Amino acid sequence: MPEPGTTALVILLPAAEPVLAAARRVDPALVRPGLPAHVTALYPFLPDSSLTSSVLAAVRSLASGVSPIEVRLDEFLAAPGFAALPAPSLQPVTDAVCSRWPGVLPYGGRFGPRPSAHVTVAMGGDEEILSRVADEVRPLLPLTACATALQLVALTERGWEPRIEAPFDG
Numbered sequence: 810m811p812e813p814g815t816t817a818l819v820i821l822l823p824a825a826e827p828v829l830a831a832a833r834r835v836d837p838a839l840v841r842p843g844l845p846a847h848v849t850a851l852y853p854f855l856p857d858s859s860l861t862s863s864v865l866a867a868v869r870s871l872a873s874g875v876s877p878i879e880v881r882l883d884e885f886l887a888a889p890g891f892a893a894l895p896a897p898s899l900q901p902v903t904d905a906v907c908s909r910w911p912g913v914l915p916y917g918g919r920f921g922p923r924p925s926a927h928v929t930v931a932m933g934g935d936e937e938i939l940s941r942v943a944d945e946v947r948p949l950l951p952l953t954a955c956a957t958a959l960q961l962v963a964l965t966e967r968g969w970e971p972r973i974e975a976p977f978d979g
Contacts, residue, residue, distance in 0.1 A: 811853065811964050812964070813857075813964050813965055813966055814856050814857045814858060814963070814964065815852075815853050815856070815857070815963070815964045816853065816854040816855060816856065816857050816860065816961060816962065816963045816964070816972070817849060817850075817851065817852035817853060817854050817961075817962050817969075818849070818850040818851045818852070818854050818868065818906055818959055818960070818961055819844065819847040819848065819849050819850060819852075819959075819960050819962060820847055820848045820849075820850055820899055820902065820956045820958070820959060820960070821845055821846070821847045821956075821958070821960055822846045822847055822848060822880060822882075822896075822928060822954040822956060823845060823846060823954070824846075824952055824953065824954035824955075825846035825882060825894065825928050825952055825954060826845060826846045827949050827952075828846065828882075828894065828928065828930055828946050828949055828950075828952070829845075829846050829930065831942070831945035831946050831949060832892070832930050832931045832942045832945065832946065834945060835931075835934075835938060835941045835942050835945055836931075836934060836938055836942075838933065839892075839930075839931035839932060839933055839934050839938070839942065840930075840931065840932075841929070841932060842968070843964075843968040843969040844962065844969050846928055847928065847960075848880075848896045848899045848903070848926050848927065848928055848956070849903075849915075849929075850899075850902060850903045850906040850907075850959060851903070851906045851907055851910060851913060851915055852915065852916060853913070853917070854910070854913060854961065855910070855913065857963040857964075857965075857972075860961070860963075860972060865961070865972075865973055867909065868959060868961055868973065868975050869973070869975040871905060871906065871909055871959065871975070872958060872959040872975035872976060872977055872978070873975070873976070873977075873978045873979065874978075874979045875902055875905070875959075875977040875978075875979045876977055876978075876979040877955055877956060877957045877977045878898055878899060878902070878955070878956040878977070879898065879953060879954075879955055879956075880896050880898050880899060880953065880954045880955065880956050881898065881951055881952075881953050882894040882895075882896060882928060882950060882951060882952040882953075882954065883950050883951035883952075884950070885930070885943055885946050885947055885950065886927075887931075887939045887940075887942070887943060889936070890932065890933050890934060890935075891929070891931065891932060892929075892930040892931040892934075892939050892942055892943070892946075893927040893928060893929050893930055894927060894928040894930060894946075894950075894952075895925060895926070895927050896926045896927055896928055897925075897926060898926075898956075899926040899956060900925070900926045902926070902956070902959070903915075903923075903924070903926045904923060906959070907922065907923065930942065930946060956977065957976060957977050958974045958975055958976045958977055959974075959975045959977070960973070960974045960975070961973045961974075961975070
């Protein structure tokens with residue numbers, strides 16, 4: 810579990826909220842609390858205490874070069890203890906973020922230098938539970954969303970809180 814001061818760069822996808830709600834109906838513990846449906850661009854990012862004005866400007870600059878992106882979520886993937894919706898149209902953004910901060914390993918390096926862009930639907934759960942999640946989620950697909958910004962969030966004692974939202978203006 811991350812500690813307060815941990816930050817992340819995420820791309821919010823409110824249109825995918827029904828998918829998280831479906832997973833919560835199966836088991837609320839499967840869905841991470843505090844963050845709406847999103848694709849993670851880089852987690853963990855820099856510590857909250859090191860978010861200088863130049864770092865924030867770099868986030869804004871990167872986002873300003875990206876045009877809003879239509880995201881089609883049409884596939885449900887499950888692996889032991891994990892379920893997700895691939896979001897390949899956002900891979901160029903996650904790659905650009907990781908390239909901009911090469912010293913920050915996505916997910917601490919657990920999934921390599923270029924993890925696949927995805928919306929996490931469920932964390933945990935055995936095969937039967939994830940099968941039930943799949944049964945709830947698949948009828949909701951496909952979903953289309955529009956990614957319009959990169960958001961920097963920080964974990965505080967109160968939960969995840971936004972620090973800045975950097976619009977895609979390209």
